[in-house]
Amino acid sequence: MNNHFTLNFQSQNIVLMILLTALALLVSWWSYRNVGGISCAKRYLLIGLRTLGIAVIGFLLLEPLFTVFGHKTTGDKLGVLVDLSSSMNIVESGVSRWSRAESAFAKAMPSNIQTRYFGFSDTLVDLKRMPDSSAYDGQATNLSLGLGISLIEANDDIGALLILTDGANNIGEDPIKISETLDIPVYSLVVGSTISRKDIFISKINYQPIGYINTETSVQVEFGATGFAGQFAQLEIRDGKKTLASKRVSLPADGALASEEFMLNMPEEGVKLLEASITAFPDESYKDNNSRHFRIKFLKDKIRILLMSSHLDWEFSFLKRALESDPHIEVETALGDRQGNFDAAFLPMPPDGWVNRDLVIVINTGAGALGSHINEMNAAIKARTGFLYIAGADSRATQVNSWKEILPIDIDNRFNQIPGEYWPQPLAVPRAKAILDIEGMDWDRQPPLRYLLAPVMLKPSSWTVMDVSGLKGERWPAVVAGNYGQGKTMAMLGYPWWNRQFKQTSDPLEIKRIRQFWGNLVRWLVTRDDLEKFNVSTDKAVYKLGEPVTFTATVFDDNYNLVSGARVALMITDSAGMKRELQLAPEQPGRYIGEYGTPSAGSYAFRAAAVSGKDTLGIKQGTFVVETASLEMENPSANYALMRQISEITGGRSYMVEDFNQFPQNLKLKLRKAEVFSEHRPLNAIYVLMLAIVLFSAEWAIRKFSQLP
Structure with a gap:
């Protein structure tokens, strides 16, 4: 390393400090010029000691900074990556794969090559030496971990990689793409048979x-x-x-x-x-x-729905037909009398009453039309039954206010039916996905609503599912959802919806999508799971051995706003009763994520809690299963082609056991020169201060010895 240095002064008063130092030196000379009783040599010695002492102190007061520059050569070591997956334990012709690789490596490697050892399977670990047989127990292989640029950057002394592997790769990023980012050669020693086993x-x-x-x-x-x-x-x-x-x-x-x-x-x-x-x-x-x-x-074999309308119209007929096309929905219908009211003759009542109905849909109907049944219906909705209100021509303030207790909206004296053309658009909120995530659905191609009830105010626990552009470009709610007690409620504030079905009569896929929309909407209204403010789950219910397990959680407050800054912790228990804690990290507002790694085979249970400050927002429990069938053993054949491709991309070479003895002579370490520098502040160095003390002490000792005042 060839070094050079620079000297800079950090003091803001350099000129003043130089003048004071010069003045101190002048005073030092003046004080000794006429001192008698000492030789001329001793006088100059005393002047020199004091001058040097004052100069050292002045130098320190200028706050000097020495910067030493140099160049360092890196990349002089070979990084040895050892595949620790369980497929390396496969015995072929009486010898395991790892043993065959280790033997070839030991015979070919000369002692003058400096090495760093790492092991990888589904994780990357530092090794002090070649591992023994007990280390080869990984249930999956993530080759991209070993090739990752983070390993190279963290170990800048590595000038080439040698991978001892069978070439199997079953999780993680594409190792080919990772290898394209490397600037050092990758060599490999590949072992194992490509012959498929029975x-x-x-x-x-x-x-x-x-x-x-x-x-x-x-x-x-x-x-x-x-x-x-x-x-x-x-x-x-x-x-x-x-x-x-x-x-x-x-x-x-x-x-x-x-x-x-x-x-x-x-x-x-x-x-x-x-x-x-x-x-x-x-x-x-x-x-x-x-x-x-x-x-x-x-789930139950049928979702029981009561569909009510004050009179027969297209909206009622269309929705009845759409719901009856779903084999898992059982529809009962009720039409009002000439005045639009429902008495016993017009309202079918099952023996178990309202309680075991899953959903009540009312079209263009006020609560007063139910007469004495309204209290029973309210109680059923508060307990568990879903409720859907669909607007119609008679949806004025009086009708809407009659459902005020149940509906997820409030209105004031500005409320009215506003004619126009309104195209409902889905909102990108997680809770709406279960309703609106329909493959191939183009909402802009659907016929517009001709009337909209506006303006409305959302209740604190409500949220907009779909909205429209208002007369002045503002966004108005078109579909609003909320909850009433333990039941869910929804208000569809525009009409008509029936013309969507008739527009798509020539396209069976579009008809299917329209019916799926109503089916999704119905299932959301009758499902209770997402009323929870805290939800946590694994990305899968069942994993292969070696697959990473990922937890995700969402946290809402009482108004169903996403909560940031919560602490989400899980306690996971395996089949043997062993417990392990996992803390989820925030990924985006209200959403948290965490990796549990690749657990061993068995059944697992977890208990999760979300805490914000001193408040516990929710507690959830769940399970997942890890099968005995492993990713690693699903296809354990050696992959020579993959390792050959990686070596060719990076400028290395791939070997088999038979020709690995050529590796030392073909190895080319990529040496890199890096500029390095270090900063030194003498003010912080005790030895500089000691030098000033020694100089003044020497002057004092000579003066005393010469009996000077």
């Missing part, structure tokens, strides 16, 4: 996470095999030890997949953790992937 496996299960009791629910199981083409196996769906469905299937050819559909019919509500399994043959090399788990929440 195996039968379930590759995927396609299913809807929501099903209905007493209604067939489709589950498609995709499976494959290697080395068993044409043989037969039993494919089953089980609930615990109970077999729900079973089929005898023919195993496909190597590299091909087959699928079978099962129709499940569950008799009771609840969340079911089900298992799909296929026969395990004695000569299979890996049997953990012969079964997969999945979870379905089974």
